[in-house]
Amino acid sequence: MKKINLMILLLLMVTKLQANAQQQQLPPLVSVSGVGEVRVQPTEVVVNLGVETREKTLDAARTETDKKAAAIINYLKKQGVDAKDIQTSYVTLQPIHTGGEYGRTTPDFYLAQKNMTVTIKKLNSFDKILSGIYEVGANHVHGVNFQVTDLEKFKAEARKKAVVDAKQKAVALTSELGAKVGRVYAIDEGGSSGGPRPMYKTAMMEQSAAYDAAGGPSIAGGEVVVMANVDVSFIIE
Numbered sequence: 001m002k003k004i005n006l007m008i009l010l011l012l013m014v015t016k017l018q019a020n021a022q023q024q025q026l027p028p029l030v031s032v033s034g035v036g037e038v039r040v041q042p043t044e045v046v047v048n049l050g051v052e053t054r055e056k057t058l059d060a061a062r063t064e065t066d067k068k069a070a071a072i073i074n075y076l077k078k079q080g081v082d083a084k085d086i087q088t089s090y091v092t093l094q095p096i097h098t099g100g101e102y103g104r105t106t107p108d109f110y111l112a113q114k115n116m117t118v119t120i121k122k123l124n125s126f127d128k129i130l131s132g133i134y135e136v137g138a139n140h141v142h143g144v145n146f147q148v149t150d151l152e153k154f155k156a157e158a159r160k161k162a163v164v165d166a167k168q169k170a171v172a173l174t175s176e177l178g179a180k181v182g183r184v185y186a187i188d189e190g191g192s193s194g195g196p197r198p199m200y201k202t203a204m205m206e207q208s209a210a211y212d213a214a215g216g217p218s219i220a221g222g223e224v225v226v227m228a229n230v231d232v233s234f235i236i237e
Helices: 002-024 058-078 123-135 151-175 208-214
Strands: 029-040 044-055 086-096 109-120 140-147 181-189 193-200 219-236
Touching (some): 029 151, 044 058, 044 086, 058 109, 109 123, 140 219, 151 219
Antiparallel strands (some): 029 219, 044 109, 044 140, 086 109, 181 219
């Protein structure tokens, strides 16, 4: 047992000495962080919408919710939304007790919910579609997310800009000290992200009349901002 412990101790000492030796052998470095950003117009919008029905019986709640959901799907297809861009994301059916007599087992009503995620690729028809889904049965819109189809292409562009930014920072720092930037010693890519920045002119429409009164689109897609970050170490010459 003592022999094993001694071997482990010797191994740890050797590892520490090697690490110290590597640190001592590091060349003079300048380490910087680069940021790249690409702003693009969104090409599609993802809408999370829902149907909620409250009825006295379980079957009535389920039937009415399914009926409204089917009407929404049919409407979306008529508006040119592809079937593969319509997905049911959440379904629930439950009894609701609002209080009353102690020990009462019969629910006051049954609540049925069905949520769908819809991708609309014709942005100029977004307002019309949003208005129409309320007419055919939707009573909730949980979120609107503007995005681009070919996100990876813009991530690559943002990454290139981040590398250029890092090089420019390194050159600026070393030139102030009369030195020059040499070859890259190490590079590490940080997180890349693409996020929507929608700008809202009014609140989310709750009925078709709101769209008619506005006299035009009520929601602007804004920009999708794609960012990349890199950490780079250059050898100082």
